[in-house]
Amino acid sequence: YPAYPPFVCAGQNGCLGHYTGSGGSLLREGELLFLEIGGCYERYHAAMMRSCYVGTKLPAVLASAEEAVAKAMEIAMAAMKPGVLAKEVDAKAREVLGSLGADFTMSLRSGYSIGLGFYTDWGEAQFFKMDPGSDQVFQEGMVIHLIPWVQVQGHGGVGLSDTVLVTQSGAKSLFDCRDLPRRIHLIPPPAHRPFGPEEARKVRSVLGLEPTPLVKISDGFPGVAAVYVKDESKRMGLQAFKVVGGAYAMLRFMCKRLAQPVPETSDQVKLVLEQELP
Known part of the structure; x- marks a missing residue:
C-alpha cells in the first residue's frame, strides 16, 4: 500500500497540498482537477502529478501554466547531473515559473528524494530536497520526485510531476510519458463526450x-x-x-x-x- 492516499481535488482546493476532497464532490465544466498519485512496490515508491480540465479548450491562463510547468520540468531534468547543486536546478525551474506573473504561486521546493516509504510519507526531504537553500549535490542513481508545480489564482493547482532517476546525462523519467504526457488533460463535458x-x-x-x-x-x-x-x-x-x-x-x-x-x-x-x- 502507498504511504500516502491518492490526492484528488478540484478547483481552488487544488492549491492545498496533500488534500483530498469529499466523496460527494462533483466536477463542473470549467473546473481544474489536480491529481497526485503514488505507486508502491515492496515499500519503494514513485509518485506523479497530473492536472485535468473539464472542457474542450484550456483558458489562456491555464495554457500558459501548462507550458511553463512542462518547460520547467524539461529544464530541470536536463540539469540534474552528478555534481550539480540542488539549489542551482531549483533556481532554473523557478526562473521559468517566475515568468508567469503575480497570479501564479510556486511551490516551496521543486523536488525531493523518494524511495522507501511508510505511512504517512513517501518522501525523503529530510535527506535531500531541491529548494533555494539546499547545498546538497546530485549523485548518480538518486531517485527524485520532481515537482515544479504552480497554484493558479482562481483555478487551482497545475502539476505535471514525474519521479526521475539521476544519470550522467540528466534525469530520466521512470514513467512512459507517451501514455501520460506532461500536459493538462481535457475531460469533455457531458454534451461533448x-x-x-x-x-x-x-x-x-x-x-x-x-x-x-x-x-x-x-x-x-x-x-x-x-x-x-x-x-x-x-x-x-x-x-x-x-x-x-x-x-x-x-x-x-x-x-x-x-x-x-x-x-x-x-x-x-x-x-x-x-x-x-x-
Whole structure:
C-alpha cells in the first residue's frame, strides 16, 4: 500500500497540498482537477502529478501554466547531473515559473528524494530536497520526485510531476510519458463526450456484438405476466458483459500506440491484434 492516499481535488482546493476532497464532490465544466498519485512496490515508491480540465479548450491562463510547468520540468531534468547543486536546478525551474506573473504561486521546493516509504510519507526531504537553500549535490542513481508545480489564482493547482532517476546525462523519467504526457488533460463535458449512439453502434460492429437472449424464468405472479432475465453467458463467449468495455478500451489503446485508426470491422480488429506494440 502507498504511504500516502491518492490526492484528488478540484478547483481552488487544488492549491492545498496533500488534500483530498469529499466523496460527494462533483466536477463542473470549467473546473481544474489536480491529481497526485503514488505507486508502491515492496515499500519503494514513485509518485506523479497530473492536472485535468473539464472542457474542450484550456483558458489562456491555464495554457500558459501548462507550458511553463512542462518547460520547467524539461529544464530541470536536463540539469540534474552528478555534481550539480540542488539549489542551482531549483533556481532554473523557478526562473521559468517566475515568468508567469503575480497570479501564479510556486511551490516551496521543486523536488525531493523518494524511495522507501511508510505511512504517512513517501518522501525523503529530510535527506535531500531541491529548494533555494539546499547545498546538497546530485549523485548518480538518486531517485527524485520532481515537482515544479504552480497554484493558479482562481483555478487551482497545475502539476505535471514525474519521479526521475539521476544519470550522467540528466534525469530520466521512470514513467512512459507517451501514455501520460506532461500536459493538462481535457475531460469533455457531458454534451461533448465522444461516446454516444454512433460510437455504441461502432463498438457493437467492431466486437461482433449481438443482443443477448431473454430467458423466461417464471410465469409471474399477480400483476406481472412473466419474469425474464438476460442470458449474458452468450456474449462473446466470455460469460459476462462487463468485460466488453474493457476489451474496446484496450483496442483503442493499441490503435493509439500503433498510430492507426480504430477498426470498424472484426476482420480489421484481428489485423490490429496480430501486431506488436512499439
